[in-house]
Amino acid sequence: MFRFQSIKPLFLHSKGLTTPFPSTLSLKHFSLTSQQHSFTVSYLIDTFGFLPQAALKASKRVSFDTPQKPDSVIAFFNRNGFTHAHINNIVKSIPNILIYNADEKLSPKFQFLRSKGASASDIVRLVNRCPRILTSSLKNNVIPSFELVKRFLQSDQKTIDCVFGSRPFLRYNVGAQNVDMLLDVGVRDSGIGYLFGRRPSILLSTDLREAIDEVKEMGFDPSKINFVIALHAKRALSKSRWDAKVDAFKMWGWSEEMVFDSFRKHPLLMLVSKDKINEIMRFWVVELGWDPLALAEMLNIFGFSLEKRIVPRGLVVRYLIVKGLREKSAKLYTPFSVSEELFLKRFVMCFKEESSQLLKLYQNKKCFQENREDGVESAS
Structure with missing residues (x-):
């Protein structure tokens, strides 16, 4: 049985006595609200497979007493290529979408995105990953967000790729404030473009100032691309993950000071996974027999493919050295x-x-592939 909020009684006064008794109007309101509430719950259960408790919770955010509006919203999504699973996901995230006027509230957003080069599948993917775009203001959020990203990525297609990645659509007010903050400290447009292309969530953080100050204190120049790469690394990694990577380098003979000096020279270093660090070190030291400290002078190597470049070339160079065809x-x-x-x-x-x-x-x-997993385990 569903619980409904109690109705405040109206009081009848007779011969000095005060007797609580609901008015006819109050009873009628109770009856209509009750029926509407029950219909919404039933609709959510029957149409989307909501569990009763979830349907009851959702009905507190949306209610309707006929299927006309929700059916029209579902039809709109179907016409635009959304599957039942997609629609279910959207409704569970924002139940009140079911009482929207699709032609007035949703269609203009889809039209705008199509005008910028988004395909039907792009739009389905974006909405499914970030349903909140449906409730965002087209004028105050969707359009200015798109234009903000485009300012730094230069083309509609690159902007579409950024917006339709596995990231939530930009919250314009926060993003615009952070962009201004970065510009004020001297970050160039190319640096902000880097963040939009690789880690736009950084531009949505509410405490970006703290990270900016930290990276500046480490000696990075805001006008250089390394500044935003360092910012990316500091924001992308939790303290525990950062420390784990430092420990991985130390395990192979690097000092903590070497790690931080290397990060200052090549901040992409700390965006390499701990496993890859260990795999490269293991191959370099165990398989090739070379000094791990030498890698501090060739930091770009950590960005190369282990299988496609480091291993085959390393084996060739070792052979040349052993045969005396190349000086050590x-x-x-x-x-x-x-x-x-x-x-x-x-x-x-x-x-x-x-x-x-x-x-x-x-x-x-x-040979290396057969022994690779054992080496990684021993190094970790």
Whole structure:
């Protein structure tokens, strides 16, 4: 049985006595409200499979006594490519969408997004991931948010890619304030474009000033791209995840000071996963037998693919050193930094007698792959 709020009684006065008794109008209101409430609950259960308790909770946010409006909203979503599962997700998030006038409230938003290049599937994906866009003001949030992002990403398509990623649509007021804050401290448009393209949630945080001050205190210049990359790293990582990565480097012989100096030189370093740090270190130290401290002078290597670049090239370079075809004192970074074509030309094909063996070694990563998991476990 559903509980309804008690109705405040009207009092009848007779011969000095005060007797509580509901008026006819009050009883009629109670009856209408009760019927409307019950219909909403039944509709949510029958149409969307709500559990009774969830339906009752949702009915506190929306109520209707006929299926006309909710049916029209469902029909609108169906016409625009939304599945029953999509609609169910939207209704559970914002039940009051069922009493919207779809042509007045929803259609203009879809039309705007289509005018900017969003496909039907783009719109379905965006709304399903962030249903709140349906209740956002087109004039005060959706359009200015889109234009704010476009200012820094320069094109509708890049803006669509940003907005339709696995991220919530921008809250314009917060985003605009944070953009102004970054511009005020000297961050360039390209830096803000970097954040929109890779971590727009940073621009939605309410405590961005604290992170900006922290990164500035670390010595980063706001006018340089490294400033926003460092900001990205500091905002993306919790303290525990940051400390875990520092500990991973220390496990392989780096000091804490080396880690922080390396971060200042190359802030992308701390956006590499702890597992990848351990895998690269293990291959470098255990498989190749090289000094882990040497990697502090070639920090870009942590951004390279382990399987496609670091392992095959590392095996070739080790072979050349062992065979005396390359000096141990030669710079290790060069073979890893050049293009594929140049690597093969300078470190494989130029050695006529060894080229077939080097090419086979370069293409064969099976040995490392078989031992990879054991190494990661021992290093973690």
